[in-house]
Amino acid sequence: MLEARNIQISFGEKRIVDGISFSLQEGQWLMLAGPNGAGKSTLIEAIAQGVSYQGQFLFEGKDVRQWKSTTLAQRIGILSQKNAVAYAYTVDEVVSLGRYAHRGNILSGGDAGGAEMVEKALEMTGMKSLRHQNMLTLSGGEMQRAFLAQVFAQDPRILILDEPANHLDLRYQQEIFSLIQEWLRVPGRAVLSVVHDLSLARKYGTHAILMHEGKCVSSGRIRDVMTREHLQQVYDMDVYAWMQDMLSQWT
Amino acid sequence: MKTTARERLAPMTYTLLFVALIFTMALCICVGSVRISLHDTATAIWCAVFGLEIPQNIAKNIILNVRLPRVLCVTLSGASLSLCGAAMQGLLRNPLADGSTMGVSSGAALGAVIAMATGLTLPGFPYGGIMMAAMLSAFFSLFLILTLAYTLDRSLETSSIILIGVIYTMFISSIISLVITFASDHTRSLNFWTLGSFSGTGYDQVKLLLLTLIVCSAVIMRYAPELNAFAISEENARHIGVNVKRAKLVLLITVSVLIGVCVSISGTVSFVGLVMPHIARMLVGPNHKRLLPASLFSGAIFLLLCDLTARTLLSPIELPIGVVTSIIGAIAFVIIFYRTRKGR
Numbered sequence: 001m002l003e004a005r006n007i008q009i010s011f012g013e014k015r016i017v018d019g020i021s022f023s024l025q026e027g028q029w030l031m032l033a034g035p036n037g038a039g040k041s042t043l044i045e046a047i048a049q050g051v052s053y054q055g056q057f058l059f060e061g062k063d064v065r066q067w068k069s070t071t072l073a074q075r076i077g078i079l080s081q082k083n084a085v086a087y088a089y090t091v092d093e094v095v096s097l098g099r100y101a102h103r104g105n106i107l108s109g110g111d112a113g114g115a116e117m118v119e120k121a122l123e124m125t126g127m128k129s130l131r132h133q134n135m136l137t138l139s140g141g142e143m144q145r146a147f148l149a150q151v152f153a154q155d156p157r158i159l160i161l162d163e164p165a166n167h168l169d170l171r172y173q174q175e176i177f178s179l180i181q182e183w184l185r186v187p188g189r190a191v192l193s194v195v196h197d198l199s200l201a202r203k204y205g206t207h208a209i210l211m212h213e214g215k216c217v218s219s220g221r222i223r224d225v226m227t228r229e230h231l232q233q234v235y236d237m238d239v240y241a242w243m244q245d246m247l248s249q250w251t
Numbered sequence: 252m253k254t255t256a257r258e259r260l261a262p263m264t265y266t267l268l269f270v271a272l273i274f275t276m277a278l279c280i281c282v283g284s285v286r287i288s289l290h291d292t293a294t295a296i297w298c299a300v301f302g303l304e305i306p307q308n309i310a311k312n313i314i315l316n317v318r319l320p321r322v323l324c325v326t327l328s329g330a331s332l333s334l335c336g337a338a339m340q341g342l343l344r345n346p347l348a349d350g351s352t353m354g355v356s357s358g359a360a361l362g363a364v365i366a367m368a369t370g371l372t373l374p375g376f377p378y379g380g381i382m383m384a385a386m387l388s389a390f391f392s393l394f395l396i397l398t399l400a401y402t403l404d405r406s407l408e409t410s411s412i413i414l415i416g417v418i419y420t421m422f423i424s425s426i427i428s429l430v431i432t433f434a435s436d437h438t439r440s441l442n443f444w445t446l447g448s449f450s451g452t453g454y455d456q457v458k459l460l461l462l463t464l465i466v467c468s469a470v471i472m473r474y475a476p477e478l479n480a481f482a483i484s485e486e487n488a489r490h491i492g493v494n495v496k497r498a499k500l501v502l503l504i505t506v507s508v509l510i511g512v513c514v515s516i517s518g519t520v521s522f523v524g525l526v527m528p529h530i531a532r533m534l535v536g537p538n539h540k541r542l543l544p545a546s547l548f549s550g551a552i553f554l555l556l557c558d559l560t561a562r563t564l565l566s567p568i569e570l571p572i573g574v575v576t577s578i579i580g581a582i583a584f585v586i587i588f589y590r591t592r593k594g595r
Contacts, residue, residue, distance in 0.1 A: 048489055073492025080490065085483050086344045087537035097480055101492030147487075154491065 001026055001190050002047075002076075002158055007055040009042055009214075016042045017053070018214040024158065029184060029191040031201040031222065034211035035235055040194040041081055043211075044162050047192075048078050059158075073101035077156030081163045081194070083147045085135045091146045092131045095121055098153030114153075121152035124179060141168045148176065152183070159183065161193035165200065173197070177204045202226050210234055261541045264534050268548035275555045276326060280318045282559060284566055287314060316453075324452040325558045326551040327460040328513045329523055331467070333550020335506045336524025337531065337542055338471050341478035342502050344485070346588070347413050349525035350389075350510045354419035356521065358392025359385040359507075359514035360445055361423050361430075368434035378459065378515060386511030392419065393507055447518040447573030449558055456516045467509040468547065474502055475539040482537060520554070520573050522580025527553050529587045 002024040009017040017039040024030050032040045046053040047064065057064045064072060077098075085094065098121065099114040122128040125145040130138070138146065144166055151159065159180065165173040181204055184191055195201040201208060201222070208225040210217045212234040218225045280292045287310055295314040298305045305311045332350065339348040350356040365371070366384035373379025396419055400411040427445060471478075477498045480488035489495045513520070530553075531545035554572075557579060561570040 045486075048486070050486060050489055069489075069494045070492040073490065078490040080484075080486050083484070083487070086346065087482055087532065089479070089483070089537050093479070093538055094483065097476070097483070097487075097491055100476055100480060103476070150487075150491070 001060065002192070003056075003058040004043075004047075005056040005058065007043065007046060007053055007057070009039065009046055009051055009053045016214050017046070019055075020209070020211070020214075020216050021055075022209055022216075022219060024190050024192055026188055026190055027184065027206070029181070029193070029204060029206045031205035031208040032192065032194045032211065033196075033198060033201050033208055033226075034217075037213070038211040038234075039214040040211055041162050044078065044080075044160055044192075044194060047076070047160060048080075070101040073154060073156075075156055076158045076160060077151040077154040078160045079147055079151045079162060079164055081166055083143055085143075088134045088136050090132050091122075091127055091135060091138070091149075092118070094135055094146055095127070095131075095149045095153050098150035101154065117155050118153045121149040124152055124183075125149040126175075140166075141172050144168060145172070145176070157189055159189070159191045159193070161191065163194050163196060165195070165197065173200065180204070198226065198231070258541070261535055265544060265548070268534075268545060268552070272326070272548055272552050272555075275552050276322050279322045279325070279555050279559050280314060283313075283318065283562055285310060285313055287318075320453045320457050321449050321558070322555065323457045324460060324516065325449050325554050327457065327464050328449070328517050328520065329527075329551040329554025330547040331460065331464050331509045331513050331550075332520060332523040332554070333527040333531070333546040334464075334468055334471060334543060335509050336526075336550075337528035337539070337546040338474075338478060338502055338506055339524070340528055341482040341539055341542075342499065343412060344482055345412060346529070347525070349522075350506075351420075351519070351521035352413055352525055353393065353416035354396055354423060355389050355393045355507065355510050356514055356519045357420045357423040357427075359389035359511045360519045361392075361427055362386070362388025362511070363515050363518075364427050364430050364445065368430050378455070382459070382512055382515040385515040386508050389511040389514065390504060390507035392423070393503055395419070397503075445518055445573075446571030447520040447576070448569075448571055449517050450569060452516065460512060460516060463509060463512045467505045468543075470501065470505045472543050474498060475543060478502075478539040478543075479537075482539070518571075518573065520576050522576045522584065523550050523554055523557075526580045526584045526587065529584070533587075 004020055004022045007017055007020045008015065020039075020043060022030065032043065034040055042051060045051050047057055049065065059067065059072070059075065096114075096118050099111050099117065102114060103111045119128075122131055125148050127142070127145050127149050130142060130146075135143065135146065144164070148164065151161075161180070164176055164180065168176060177200055180191055180193075183189065195205075205222045207220065208222045209219040210225050210230055217234050218230045277289060277292060281287050281289055291309045292314055295305050295309050295311050296319065297303070299311075299315055336349040339350070339353065340346055342348075350359075362384035363381045366381040371380035371384060373383060396412065396415050399415050403411050403415070431445075477488065477493050480491055480493050481498070485495060488498070527550040528542065528546045531542055531549045534549070535541040535545045554576070557575045558572055560579075561572045561575045564570060
């Protein structure tokens with residue numbers, strides 16, 4: 001569904017992402033893992049065309065730069081790491097913005113299923129009771145769920161999530177990941193997400209890319225990537241034992 | 252989808268704002284150095300619109316040739332400046348954004364002052380030279396300020412834009428002073444003009460403002476959903492499918508044109524675009540579908556009241572309107588900003 005070919009991103013002289021390639025197939029949950037500064041979020045921002053890059057991202061075989069922004073947004077939904085609002089929008093207004101790419105025009109009949117998708121997204125994320133609440137009064141976790149609802153309302157085929165469990169307590173972390181896993185069960189869908197919590201990556205991911213200083217250290221099936229040797233190499237400490245310990249708690 | 256209380260109350264709010272606007276316009280025509288009754292004003296306008304003969308005892312010259320064109324100019328300018336402020340505050344996700352705080356008005360003023368000092372004109376279009384210079388200078392200023400802010404932090408940070416805008420405004424003010432010093436023949440009119448004034452405005456300016464406002468407000472309101480997305484964040488706008496570059500360019504050009512035309516007619520009028528969108532936001536919420544029309548009305552009402560104050564406070568001396576808007580606007584802004592921050 002989504003393929004990255006030799007992606008290189010530089011800010012000035014500094015190379016942030018150095019020759020990353022991957023392929024995301026239907027039904028897969030690809031976890032991007034690595035320490036801070038590895039280039040994971042920058043890579044995601046490049047898919048969203050937020051930073052300039054060399055190489056190619058192909059969606060359904062076509063360079064994403066050639067897709068119309070609305071058409072691409074109908075197919076790829078992105079949840080970023082930093083979400084905040086400056087004005088007192090309601091949760092409903094923010095979630096409804098997820099339908100922007102589907103709204104069409106008067107001739108095309110507008111966004112017929114939009115209201116239903118917004119309802120569904122609010123329901124899925126447990127935000128229905130807070131739908132009329134001012135976004136400025138929400139907690140970090142509620143804010144994150146509101147933006148996740150916006151992405152669900154977008155009704156994409158690929159979800160790209162930059163630390164979706166950011167600001168969430170353990171209960172909501174598990175709930176959100178289970179929710180995404182449920183979403184992924186529908187055929188024709190795939191997920192790419194940046195995660196810091198390796199135990200969550202190990203529990204929910206099907207595949208992974210381990211990044212370090214912009215380069216790919218290992219990629220493939222999650223079991224083959226999250227090994228003691230690879231993690232030791234990237235984190236320079238024994239995080240494998242910690243990951244296994246946390247994993248037993250999740251399960 | 253359920254509607255919120257603000258959505259349900261929006262038609263009533265617009266009706267109230269419309270009634271308040273008509274009332275304020277009538278008040279501004281009636282009150283002045285010569286008092287005119289509401290009945291005489293209504294009769295004169297009614298007769299003029301339908302081509303009837305105006306009764307002799309009515310001061311038709313004052314109503315139709317002095318006050319009415321001025322009131323229309325003030326209404327359209329106030330609506331335009333407020334609309335631009337609302338659009339910029341949404342686009343840049345910055346409650347302090349406005350033509351005056353970002354240096355766009357000063358930039359437009361510089362272009363207009365240079366055009367006036369050098370006698371720049373466009374053949375067959377009396378205000379063309381000043382207007383064109385003001386619009387181009389406004390757009391160039393906005394482009395320069397945003398480029399400098401982006402180079403500084405790569406994220407168009409609120410504080411960076413305002414800081415650069417303030418420095419740019421100070422720089423431009425000194426350049427304007429320099430131009431005025433060398434253009435000694437025009438010094439008095441240029442000085443008065445840089446502080447803002449609607450004195451002597453006529454129907455030519457009304458037509459120009461009306462046409463520009465209709466076109467530019469249609470463009471800006473068409474971009475209301477995009478402004479909502481930008482008001483959350485530019486990143487969020489891109490993620491939901493907004494063509495960020497095109498939307499930004501269209502909106503910045505439109506805002507520059509509108510501010511440029513306003514400045515070329517009335518000079519620099521500060522604080523309307525900064526304060527009135529905040530008042531409108533309190534009335535109808537931050538959703539630009541409701542906020543933009545409410546900003547139009549509230550901006551027009553505010554500027555009409557400021558112009559009335561400028562004309563009547565020290566009558567027969569007329570104060571520059573920019574002085575009145577700055578004094579009232581600054582106090583109002585401090586109160587609004589303090590309350591908003593405290594309320595979070």
